[in-house]
Amino acid sequence: MAAKGKRADPYHVWLSEVMLQQTTVQAVKPYFLKFLAAWPSVTDLAAAPVEDVMAAWAGLGYYARARNLKKCAEAVANEHGGVFPDTEEGLKQLPGIGDYTAAAVAAIAFNRQAAVMDGNVERVISRLFAIDAPLPGSKPAMKAKVAALTPSDRPGDFAQAMMDLGATICTPKRPACALCPFNGHCLALAHDEPERFPVKAAKKAKPVRLGAAFVAVNASGEILLRRRVESGLLGGMTEVPTTAWTARMDGGTEASHAPFAAGWQAAGVITHVFTHFELRLTVYRAQVPDGLKPGPDDEWWEPVTNLDAQALPTVMKKVIAQAIPSAYRPENRN
């Protein structure tokens, strides 16, 4: 972070804010450093192969962010001369930059008086004013409160201070109200019920989906991989062949969806929880001879020693580790 009231590098601010969307600082740190080392400027990122960017993002989640990150870098490099727009409105036109990120970059990197509101700020504001209307419907009213509080002097520092307050003092459970600089003006505290806010709409139950995954290893120690379609869940990421992920496991479905006939052996079940469903995959493995042709739909054979360089999401690392326990041991990596 830059010194008090100073503008930080817009590329650094943008990259960190995108990574921090729905993601903890702890999880982001190593990825942020890795990206800056690989691509020191936005033009470097714009010039990078998208596969490299997806592989570098693997494990961080919400992979549409990585696809939009690349598109945004290309837009800045090709349509803005390699310079980020310096207004909230200009930034919001770019891929992957919404209300929050546009305001955050405008305030922190360009000293603009933009109202920055993330989940932390929503919690602080909802408590300060004891807002009973549930999120997300109450968002516009809350943002108006933030805008009214945001100063013209050092708006970026104000934004970061509000987020820090929400992250460390005005926490979801057991907030440290005694330490809060607003404890003389907080309506929720005055009513002795800070934890009642923010009020949120009820969330729905998480269904279970079932499927099977197939790990084929040939005599040369290569594993059969394929690339998922660009859109939707894990879009553009790498996977091993699987059946469809459906509510029911239909008998006979599994063998018919194997990439080819082989001595498939069940190797156990892995469970992975996504945002809106839980996935249980039965893992099958087979030792096959060399020379099998990869299927038509973006399949290839990859040395098991090179899995770290692949764009494998966490669920697929679980599958491979289940089938090949040694795959992710250090001595088997390049």
Place this chain on the structure above:
DNA sequence: AAATCGTGGTA
């Protein structure tokens, strides 16, 4: 405009 989209940490 409700649904979709990952993962890991915490209580």
Place this chain on the structure above:
DNA sequence: TTACCAAGATT
């Protein structure tokens, strides 16, 4: 263990 949720965006 379950539930929540973390510096949200897109369709």
